[in-house]
Amino acid sequence: MKKIIEMSIEEIKEAYAMKTLKVSQVLEAYFDQIKKYDDKIKAFISLREEEAIKEAKILDEHLEKGELSGLLAGIPVAVKDNISTKDLKTTCASKMLEDYQPPYDATIVKKLKAAGAIIIGKTNMDEFAMGSSTENSAMFTTKNPWDYSKVPGGSSGGSAAALAAGFAPLTIGSDTGGSIRQPASFCSVVGLKPSYHRVSRFGLIAFASSLDQIGPFTRTIKDSALALKVLQGKDPLDDTSKESSNIDYFESIDQPIYKMKIGVPKEFLSEGLDSEIKENIVKTMEELRKLGAQVEEFSLPISDAGLSAYYIISSAEASSNLARYDGIRYGYRPEDYKDTDDLMLKARTEGFGKEVKRRIMLGTYTLSSGYYDAYYNKAMKFRSKITDTFKKAFETYDVILSPTSPILPFGIGEKTSDPLEMYLADIYTVNINVAGLPALAMPSGFSKDGLPMGIQLIGDHFDESKLFQVGNHLEKKIKVKDIFPKLEVK
Amino acid sequence: MRYETVIGLEIHVELDTKSKIFCSCPTTFGKPANTNTCPICTGLPGTLPVLNEKVVELAVKSGKALNCDINLINKFDRKNYFYPDLPKAYQISQFDLPICIGGYIDISLEKMNKRIGITRIHIEEDAGKLIHDTYDPISLIDYNRTGVPLVEIVSEPDMRSPEEAIVFLKNLKSILEYAEISDCKMEEGSLRCDANISIRPMGQKELNTKVEIKNMNSFKEIHKALIKEEKRQIELYSFGEGEKIVQETRKWDSAKGRTISMRSKEDAHDYRYFPDPDLSVVKIEKTNVISIQEAIPELPQEKRVRFINKFDLDEKDVDILIDDKKLADFFEELINLETPAKDASNWIIVEILRVMNAKELKSIPIDAKRLSNLISIIDRGVISRTIGREVFDELIISDQSPKEIIEKKGLTQINETSKLLGIIEKVLDNHEKAITDFREGSPRALDFLVGQVMAQTKGRANPSETRKIIEEKIEIIN
Numbered sequence: 016m017k018k019i020i021e022m023s024i025e026e027i028k029e030a031y032a033m034k035t036l037k038v039s040q041v042l043e044a045y046f047d048q049i050k051k052y053d054d055k056i057k058a059f060i061s062l063r064e065e066e067a068i069k070e071a072k073i074l075d076e077h078l079e080k081g082e083l084s085g086l087l088a089g090i091p092v093a094v095k096d097n098i099s100t101k102d103l104k105t106t107c108a109s110k111m112l113e114d115y116q117p118p119y120d121a122t123i124v125k126k127l128k129a130a131g132a133i134i135i136g137k138t139n140m141d142e143f144a145m146g147s148s149t150e151n152s153a154m155f156t157t158k159n160p161w162d163y164s165k166v167p168g169g170s171s172g173g174s175a176a177a178l179a180a181g182f183a184p185l186t187i188g189s190d191t192g193g194s195i196r197q198p199a200s201f202c203s204v205v206g207l208k209p210s211y212h213r214v215s216r217f218g219l220i221a222f223a224s225s226l227d228q229i230g231p232f233t234r235t236i237k238d239s240a241l242a243l244k245v246l247q248g249k250d251p252l253d254d255t256s257k258e259s260s261n262i263d264y265f266e267s268i269d270q271p272i273y274k275m276k277i278g279v280p281k282e283f284l285s286e287g288l289d290s291e292i293k294e295n296i297v298k299t300m301e302e303l304r305k306l307g308a309q310v311e312e313f314s315l316p317i318s319d320a321g322l323s324a325y326y327i328i329s330s331a332e333a334s335s336n337l338a339r340y341d342g343i344r345y346g347y348r349p350e351d352y353k354d355t356d357d358l359m360l361k362a363r364t365e366g367f368g369k370e371v372k373r374r375i376m377l378g379t380y381t382l383s384s385g386y387y388d389a390y391y392n393k394a395m396k397f398r399s400k401i402t403d404t405f406k407k408a409f410e411t412y413d414v415i416l417s418p419t420s421p422i423l424p425f426g427i428g429e430k431t432s433d434p435l436e437m438y439l440a441d442i443y444t445v446n447i448n449v450a451g452l453p454a455l456a457m458p459s460g461f462s463k464d465g466l467p468m469g470i471q472l473i474g475d476h477f478d479e480s481k482l483f484q485v486g487n488h489l490e491k492k493i494k495v496k497d498i499f500p501k502l503e504v505k
Numbered sequence: 506m507r508y509e510t511v512i513g514l515e516i517h518v519e520l521d522t523k524s525k526i527f528c529s530c531p532t533t534f535g536k537p538a539n540t541n542t543c544p545i546c547t548g549l550p551g552t553l554p555v556l557n558e559k560v561v562e563l564a565v566k567s568g569k570a571l572n573c574d575i576n577l578i579n580k581f582d583r584k585n586y587f588y589p590d591l592p593k594a595y596q597i598s599q600f601d602l603p604i605c606i607g608g609y610i611d612i613s614l615e616k617m618n619k620r621i622g623i624t625r626i627h628i629e630e631d632a633g634k635l636i637h638d639t640y641d642p643i644s645l646i647d648y649n650r651t652g653v654p655l656v657e658i659v660s661e662p663d664m665r666s667p668e669e670a671i672v673f674l675k676n677l678k679s680i681l682e683y684a685e686i687s688d689c690k691m692e693e694g695s696l697r698c699d700a701n702i703s704i705r706p707m708g709q710k711e712l713n714t715k716v717e718i719k720n721m722n723s724f725k726e727i728h729k730a731l732i733k734e735e736k737r738q739i740e741l742y743s744f745g746e747g748e749k750i751v752q753e754t755r756k757w758d759s760a761k762g763r764t765i766s767m768r769s770k771e772d773a774h775d776y777r778y779f780p781d782p783d784l785s786v787v788k789i790e791k792t793n794v795i796s797i798q799e800a801i802p803e804l805p806q807e808k809r810v811r812f813i814n815k816f817d818l819d820e821k822d823v824d825i826l827i828d829d830k831k832l833a834d835f836f837e838e839l840i841n842l843e844t845p846a847k848d849a850s851n852w853i854i855v856e857i858l859r860v861m862n863a864k865e866l867k868s869i870p871i872d873a874k875r876l877s878n879l880i881s882i883i884d885r886g887v888i889s890r891t892i893g894r895e896v897f898d899e900l901i902i903s904d905q906s907p908k909e910i911i912e913k914k915g916l917t918q919i920n921e922t923s924k925l926l927g928i929i930e931k932v933l934d935n936h937e938k939a940i941t942d943f944r945e946g947s948p949r950a951l952d953f954l955v956g957q958v959m960a961q962t963k964g965r966a967n968p969s970e971t972r973k974i975i976e977e978k979i980e981i982i983n
Contacts, residue, residue, distance in 0.1 A: 097551075098551075099550065099551040105550070105551075107550075112550070115550070117544075117549065117550070117551065118544055118549070119544050119549075121551060216551075216553065217551065217552070217553050218551040218552075219551055220550040220551045221550075221551065221783075223782075224782035224783050225782035251555065252553060252555060253553050253555070254553065254554070254555050254556065254783060254784050254785050255553075255782075255783065255784075255785060331779060332782055334585075334777075335583050335585050335594075335595050335777070335779070338585060338587065338593070338594030338595060339548050339550070339592060339593045339594045341587060341589070341594060343589045343592075343646070344547065344592060345549075355589055355644070356587075359587055379777065382585070382777035382778075382779055383775055383777060384775050384777070387777075387779070391779060
């Protein structure tokens with residue numbers, strides 16, 4: 016039998032159904048793996064072992080009686096540490112919220128629990144989800160399980176690394192400009208950024224409200240579809256969430272794709288793209304053709320404007336969203352202060368890290384009177400243009416294929432000195448958030464040095480089912496899902 | 506030189522909803538600190554606002570009651586600033602697209618009619634309250650009020666005196682009360698007013714530098730503050746020191762009776778308004794606006810005209826009734842119980858207001874049924890009006906019916922000639938001088954004699970009956 020920690024959700028569920036595995040056995044296997052390797056990888060900020068084992072035992076009683084129900088019954092799940100969990104610290108990897116314990120569960124946490132999933136811990140990230148490497152975490156940097164000297168990507172690097180390292184068969188991240196897809200590619204796992212409006216944001220500690228979406232990391236495309244089924248849906252507590260349409264992912268997931276038209280934006284293959292990744296995309300296009308799809312390059316003239324629009328909008332929203340951390344009610348509070356203003360000033364100066372402060376300042380500037388029209392308003396105009404450009408592309412294409420990242424996983428510390436270079440690495444992912452579209456990142460092979468590569472499939476709004484359908488076929492062709500990193504203790 | 510005062514007002518009104526604007530916490534006033542709160546209204550990380558639709562309905566209603574146009578597409582904006590009573594560090598408000606625009610209120614002052622323009626009305630959420638300890642150098646924060654729905658009503662600078670401003674405010678308040686948009690309790694902060702005031706030479710068209718005045722907690726204080734600021738500015742202009750009037754916010758200090766500079770224009774916040782990404786655009790159906798408008802109850806102006814025409818009351822009395830919705834409602838209740846209009850109005854204005862003022866009551870201390878009952882007992886001549894007042898005072902402190910009180914106290918009017926005759930004869934025996942005076946043509950002598958009988962009977966004697974008998978008696982003696 017396959018090792019538990021290498022199983023997909025589907026395989027674990029099958030084992031439960033066949034009664035060849037018990038829930039506590041599964042939990043034990045994952046916690047063993049975590050204990051063995053997380054000292055080195057550092058994917059988790061907090062663990063929830065005792066309660067998780069207790070919950071597993073209860074589920075085993077149900078399993079015994081054949082009453083195990085729920086789409087994710089007995090599945091361990093790790094959640095990014097910017098998603099609120101009742102009675103479990105939710106830090107956003109920030110000194111500001113180091114000891115913050117939410118009094119409520121995020122809607123998606125409630126949904127996971129209702130589906131029978133067991134929360135095993137909270138994962139590391141870039142502080143307040145700002146970054147692409149977890150190096151902005153105020154706690155520690157997570158290592159890439161494929162190469163400890165490399166970053167796992169970010170901001171959901173902890174969740175991506177945890178999945179790759181066999182710490183959980185399902186982890187949850189959030190994606191504002193690529194924060195699920197880029198680490199998924201860096202760690203060779205499947206990561207989905209759902210359509211804006213599809214998954215409730217209630218309880219997700221906001222970075223940029225109009226861009227943030229919660230999504231799953233899984234080993235397989237089918238697991239991703241299953242997870243989305245659990246997470247999605249209109250939430251009365253989130254005005255921006257909507258009732259999902261096209262949700263019968265499994266009805267179409269195995270259907271052939273030979274009638275599909277897949278476009279590859281030329282602009283996404285131009286300068287700045289790593290040559291191995293470019294080769295990999297060309298190979299992937301070939302595989303899709305072999306599957307019968309019609310694949311062609313086309314022009315999608317947005318990427319530069321998109322990156323600027325993204326950084327202006329996300330920073331503007333962040334400057335407002337993060338203003339509530341003032342040291343008054345919760346969170347970091349300085350020891351000495353003269354008066355209320357001094358308290359707020361010191362709390363924010365000492366409680367936030369460099370990158371967070373950089374974006375707050377950028378956002379405050381772009382919203383200031385006199386600059387608003389030149390920056391924020393202009394960015395919003397670009398935003399509708401980008402949305403229209405994509406809309407038009409989807410009149411021709413069912414799915415758009417592109418690289419996830421222009422570069423391979425980079426070395427820890429390699430890019431920390433130049434934030435702009437780090438921002439440029441988001442060039443393929445940010446536009447999707449700006450347009451509110453769904454995108455699926457999946458493994459597509461390895462570089463000569465054995466570093467993971469990934470592609471992203473972009474869909475029309477609420478058209479995740481096509482992404483799963485294409486991804487599912489491609490996954491069988493590419494055959495990397497059963498390759499695991501060789502972890503070392505040292 | 507003669508000067509002209511220019512006043513514009515900004516009024517914050519708490520809307521009369523059961524729950525807050527973006528969460529389900531109750532809006533009840535006066536609860537223990539921080540008990541009407543939840544993770545949403547205290548802005549805990551990850552929480553999101555969801556609009557209470559009742560707020561939109563009441564805001565539309567306020568717009569229609571104040572003759573505004575309604576914007577059918579509405580969005581919400583964030584007004585960003587740091588203050589401990591604002592837990593998200595931004596207030597959700599409406600910036601460039603207020604829900605209502607371009608209305609007016611008609612006022613009349615010393616028989617002059619005038620129309621005061623309403624620039625805009627927008628929806629926003631209230632902030633919490635800081636509580637400063639007098640002795641400790643600490644401040645506490647009560648977030649119960651955070652997220653209570655407000656409309657901010659902005660007037661045109663159309664008022665030319667503090668008195669006009671007060672009449673405008675009184676009219677506005679009664680419209681909002683009549684339309685059941687807000688309870689407008691100034692003492693609970695559900696109606697708060699800031700004023701912009703400037704002075705210019707009579708005849709000048711352009712406006713001079715304006716000063717904003719805050720922290721006025723009653724109509725009386727607003728009036729005082731405006732008079733004081735008006736005086737301050739006129740004095741500065743008269744002494745050629747007009748440049749000392751700068752655009753600033755001044756705080757009214759009611760204890761010291763003067764305004765104090767709070768912050769100048771240079772310190773003004775840059776609120777960095779932008780559309781709130783957490784809230785979707787609110788589209789209002791035209792048909793909804795119409796049905797909301799149709800459901801607005803009779804407003805004070807219309808009611809005033811109706812009262813005057815239908816009930817033949819004195820205009821001054823009607824104004825008193827209309828000014829306070831409670832009184833007008835109570836009047837109508839009495840009318841529905843078939844109390845004659847004149848009686849109903851007299852009793853409210855004389856007796857009920859007397860008791861309410863003396864006891865500083867906020868509500869009417871008696872129910873309409875019992876009062877109407879008492880009035881009909883008086884009208885039937887069972888007791889006199891004087892005795893009626895005595896019964897009324899008893900009614901408001903006991904649960905007994907008027908009849909029970911009258912019986913218990915033996916207050917029934919003495920109407921029978923047989924019972925009155927003996928008392929009258931005794932009085933006449935003892936006051937021969939008055940009889941002589943009466944015969945010599947002094948009508949006051951008769952009043953005196955009736956008064957004596959009333960005194961003997963502790964007011965129970967039927968006055969007109971008594972008068973008749975005395976007249977007859979004196980004629981007979983003659």
